[in-house]
Amino acid sequence: MSAPPSAADLGDLALGTARDAGELVLRLRDRGVEVAGTKTSATDIVTLADQAAEALVKERLLGARPDDGMIGEEGDDLPGTSGVVWIVDPIDGTVNYLYGHPHFAVSIAAEVDGEVVAGVVVAPRLGLEYVATLGGGATCNGRAVRPRLGVVLAERLLATGFSYEQPARARAASYIARLLPRVRDLRRQGSCALDLCGVASGLLDAYVEEGPHIWDHAAAGLVVLEAGGILEVARSPVGKRVLICAPRDGFAEFREAVVEAGFLAGEGPEAGGTSGSTRGE
Template sequence: MSSAEELLELALSVGHQAAALVRDHATRKVEVAATKTSDIDVVTAADRATEELIRRLIHHARPDDAFLGEEGDDLAGTSGVRWIVDPIDGTVNFLYGIPEYAVSIAAEVDGEVVAGVVIDVAKEVVYTGHVGGVAARNGVPVVVRPPALLAHRLIATGFNYTRPVREIQAAAAARLLPEVRDIRRTGSCALDLCRVAEGALDGYVEEGVHAWDHAAGGLIARLAGAETLVTVGAAGTEAMVCGPRHGFRELLVAVRSAGFLRE
């Protein structure tokens, strides 16, 4: 077993190599390789190649660890450590050439995420954190925004790729919008969570997320002073809420009242 700091060092080393591969793919014509939940929920060759690289590098360094990735089969392990990986969080942005996508790598020990790295690939910004340490952006510690009235908070969300779920989400967003400063939809859960961590957002809510979307970013946000909740969304799938700890209860009441979450 390694310390959280040592796991972070490995995640950071692997993450840099993965980000370099994504950048290389971005210089070529990006095409859809497959679809998942619907014909607009896409996978590119870069997603697959990047996850294969991450798997190979981590397995070489720690062959007894488990692995959970978005694009491949789960791998069991015996060490008590599991890696949770999204090779490109924000694939649709990547497909369209919008510079909002990230490599996300988290290390979990006995069910608790202890280290996380999120790399904003296009901007070459690196968010890191480990249990016992601080959240950082390019090595500089970050903290959440100070307290604000709900009406003065900038909230991020996202939309599912299946029509029935996004109809529910659109209605919830319409109900929340008059209650807050504004709503943003950037297309990357991992980056939205890191922006809560660095004080660029006041909160985040989305249904349809998975562990690989939020494991690393959620840890980084918590280390920066945020609270996170993984719960059930209004459509019955996994949802994440994140916001500064000092105003989290009010945010949670607001997104639940708007209809983002199951009662």
């Protein structure tokens, strides 16, 4: 069994790999997007570029560290023996990628013994590289990032996302209808990872969504933490994972508004449901 390297070394490997994957998906996009299949619904697509990028990431990471494990959105779920597990979303924002919108990213996190210690989110079309290591801070393109502080709820720019499953979309619409009148405005940009990084860097003031998976937020969650924010993983009334993200300053106020909007199990107007771990559905 090989000993895990430092968080910085894992971050460097993740960043180099994400850059290569980003270059690959840009080249493939310029040739035209080919849809390889669907997942939760007919509108929840997988492209050949998603699959090719995940294959490249797997080759780079496990080629460098063959004893590591990996969890990938497109199906790679490989056990390892080193204590290091890579959590990978090859294209976060695939529908944006399909349509040619620039708001998509490659997300790679390194987890050591169950704790994320390094994370990168690379948006190749936007030219943004978010990097964080546990205890080492968070940067965008090499410059430290910080969230906006002292923003009252009524002046917060909120971001969210919506599942591609129709019942989940209807639930989300009801939650957001209660929350939207209490904030400045709402953005739905199509990449959970980039929106979380937006909170970390002050481009957004908060984020909430029912349904994201671990690969959507593992890397970006560390960026948030190291920048000075909080990312809580809770449970919705139907047992789905709910992400709540905001700066530490004012997080409690935003969370209370999320509860009152009905997002969380056992709290707010749609109380009930189950709790669970931060992994899985």
